[in-house]
Amino acid sequence: MTDTILDERKDQIHRTGEGALDMACNRESLAGAVSQRACVFCGSRVVLYPIADALHLVHGPIGCAVYTWDIRGALSSGPELHRSSFSTDLQEMDVIFGGEKKLEAALDELIDRHSPKAAFVYSTCIVGIIGDDLEAVCRKMTEKKGIPVLPVQSEGFKGSKREGYLAACKAMFKLVGTEDTSDISPLSVNILGDFNLAGEIWIIREYFRKMGVEVVANITGDGRVKDIGRSHGAALNLVQCSGATLDLAKMIEEEYGKPYMRVSYLGIEDMADSLYQVADFFKDVDPDIVKRTEELVRDELSKLMPELAVMRKDLEGKKVAMYVGGSFKAFSLLKAFRHLGMKVVMVGSQTGTPEDYAELERISDPGTILVDDANPLELSAFIKEKDVDIFVGGVKERPIAFKLGVGFCDHNHERKEALEGFVGMLNFAREIHSSAMSPVWQFAPRRAKRRKEKS
Amino acid sequence: MSSKNYTSTTNACKLCTPLGASLAFRGVEGAIPFLHGSQGCATYMRRYIISHYREPVDIASSALGEKHAIYGGAANLKKGILNVMKKYEPELVGVATTCLTETIGDNVPMYLKEFHDEFGDLELPEIVEVSTPSYNGTHTDGWHGAVRSLVEQLCTEKAEYDGSVNILPNMVSCEDVRHLRDICDRFGLKSTILPDISDTLDGPALEDYVKIPSGGTPIESIKKMSGAAATIEFGRCLPGATGGTSLQKAFNVPNHRIGLPIGLRETDNFFDKLEAISGIDTPVSYERERGRLIDAYVDGHKYVFGKRAVVYGEEDLVTGLCSFLAEIGVDVILAGTGAKNRGLGKAIKDVTKGVARNEPEIHEGVDFHDIAERAGELQPDLLIGHSKGYKYAKAWNIPLIRIGFPVHDRFGGQRILHLGYKGALSLFDQIVNAVLEKKQADSQIGYGYM
DSSP: OGGGSOGGGGGGEEETTSSOOOOOOSOOOOTTSOOSOOOHHHHHHHHHTTBTTEEEEEESSHHHHHTTTTOSOBOOSSOOGGGSOEEOOOOHHHHHHOSHHHHHHHHHHHHHHHOOSEEEEEEOHHHHHHTOOHHHHHHHHHHHHSSOEEEEOOOTTSSSHHHHHHHHHHHHHTTTTOSOOTTOOSSEEEEEEEOOBTTHHHHHHHHHHHHTOEEEEEEETTBOHHHHHTGGGSSEEEEOSSSTTHHHHHHHHHHHOOOEEEOOOSSHHHHHHHHHHHHHHHTTTOTTHHHHHHHHHHHHHHHHHHHHHHHHHHHTTOEEEEEESSHHHHHHHHHHHHHTTOEEEEEEESSOOHHHHHHHHHHSOTTOEEEESOOHHHHHHHHHHHTOSEEEEOTTTHHHHHHTTOEEEEOSTTOOSOOSHHHHHHHHHHHHHHHHTOGGGGGSHHHHHHHHHHO | OOOOOOSSEESBSOOOHHHHHHHHHTTBTTEEEEEESOHHHHHHHHHHHHHHHOSOOOOEEOOOOHHHHHHOSHHHHHHHHHHHHHHHOOSEEEEEEOHHHHHTTOOHHHHHHHHHHHTTTSOOOEEEEEOOOTTSSOHHHHHHHHHHHHHHHHOOSOOOOOOOEEEEOOSOOHHHHHHHHHHHHHTTOOEEESSOOTTTTSOOOOSSOOSSOSOSBOHHHHHTGGGSSEEEEEOSSOOSSOHHHHHHHHHOOOEEEEOOOOSHHHHHHHHHHHHHHHOSOOOHHHHHHHHHHHHHHHHHHHHHTTOEEEEESSHHHHHHHHHHHHHTTOEEEEEEOSOOSSOHHHHHHHHHTTTOSSOOEEEOSOBHHHHHHHHHHHOOSEEEESGGGHHHHHHHTOOEEEOSSOOOSSSOGGGOOOSHHHHHHHHHHHHHHHHHHHHHHHOSSOOSOO
16 A cells, blocks of 8 residues: 555545644645646636636637536526637647737637627636736727626646636626625625536525525526626625635625625535524524524425435445545535445545645544545555445546446536535435445455455 | 638537547556646546546646746656656556647657656656647547657567558547457457557456556557558548558558548458458458348438438548448538548548549538538538537437547447448447437327338
């Protein structure tokens, strides 16, 4: 096992209960380590992608645009401009002479063709190198076309996904404050950090509707430019996801004095807690909201719990490893797995902070492996060492689990199953159950051998 | 015929060069692809490739950050290779550049020479490099470039003549490569297929996670390609210089450039070459396969005759499909590709001459917006190409026959057989059934017999 982990990465791995936690994180990926991480551009793209009535133009060679074409499960209730892939497809001559003219012409024709409410222009590695003045082109096109044309400074090499989140928030913040807010209810929120994967935001909005809370803007799932423009009118910002839109909430707080709260819609406790926190926030304005929220949670749980109990019988004692993008999700998943009687033995994240890992250490069982910015060889070594039954990750992690004969649950931004809310918990449990209980694992060589040894 | 000249690209019908190079490197035994650029490129391409092959795809990266973009990527490239050596113990590292490192002017051959000088005391793997600026060409250029680099950088001496055949199969499926190997085996021909992704991108379930999957073209075999009786390279739209032409130029290995053996006549062409090289007749089992194919053509001809198809994707695949579709009486009305300037129009004319009733419109350097704009007017009955055409097939309510790469909205893309008589038969079955299914679905009555 020691040969699996490069010396330079040893301080990015920790076993809970074994010495003090001093986790190195938030550093550049190590060359040659085959990191599972993407880049700054990816960070910006994932955050802004679901804004459905905006044009998303990737300024760069074709790859960056094509690998992010309709990749996510972010649904829209109306326009679907986000599901197409637009690029300037820079060619050699553009690289030599600069791509500004091409960018301008591309914006000209795409805005005319699609009449979007705004346009985001993403910078890529090469644009950062050739030095195209994105700001200037966007300013010019804003004037010419009469819609906001917003540069997203997301050159891939300028850090990790996190810097991309910030670039996305900066671009969105330019929209905030541009629309009228006079008709917004005092009981109102913005939903930040939810991308409406498989319609999840619709589940959450329904809860708020029942609580009597108005949702002003979805940021960014099923997102609309106009809603973001009036989002400063909402009384409270709810931020989910490990910080993808946290910067935007902070900017709104600073500029418009609107507070934010971190929430999670995954799992039973965190979902309920989040709703209770919102009720608590508004109880001075509307004292009945607490009761309405309790009723809502009770209703949902009375439907959910009996179904979970059935599946729990099968799942009790099974072991789980997870590798997620942001670690905030890991907190919720850890608790969700406890409801299923399962034991989390490894938690990893691409972009965790020291505070995140401290929290993970606090809530994990002793002996849990914590890992920052892992790679396939490390992940496979941990899966084997802990002999896990289920692995939670994204598309890149799926074949690692399957090769080792381990069940898998896709829990990243590409998933096509709704896993949020109380109904999402049920979907989640069903998915875990159907993967863990499939008969195929008895044929997978590693597990087949284990069975033979045991018998 | 070319489309309207748009500046912007909408829903591209191509991928970038380093992706093609990474795929080709994956087909060499003990090899790990290594992208010299920022981390995102490797991760995005891994994700993309995994969705088609459903296999672990480890691609290393020099993971350049801002300071490297300014001061150059030499240090990270070297450190990255050392780390990959430690963890993966590869026999070969295939280094492909990206737009970032091409533009900052990193001199990779020089860095690699320095690397050999600095670390010559270690047991070094083979290191093959290819220049793949992503603002130049498509993923097929990356693929062909990597194949050529492998040949030129590994096969540097004249090997003893061994009567074998080199096959450079182009971007075909894992199943296609397995089929090609079987064919050569049954001809009694020793073959070197480069690259050979049949196991490395479609491997078995195993007891352990292997660092580098087994299979792939052995490096020793690549070094001995200069001793082969001949090379057969598939593709009527290849670059001027390829692995095949290099072997011919440097070592006088005759190079036969033929189209992808898709459909009856292009497969006949391939078997003729094998007969000539091996000196033996086509084995009876293939004669029977050929007979079954013609029998199927006859049985199914009425269902497909006169159907109008739009075909898109890599040029050589499109050419092969046009040849096959012409044989079965399907009219290709539009052939599109994201690449350009490799003579797609002429290639299609050549392979359909005397068989096709019409000449398709040829659209080079296009995206799906261009294809859709024109194809919408042409009202096709069938869309034939990779998964990216799904949106349009859905909009036009016509069947999409999924072919080539990527197929990521269906299962088993890596096991689609396109080549040989057997491949043609399975494509034919698929197309006939798609037509029948559509007819059945559209019918008020829902016929139980067709």
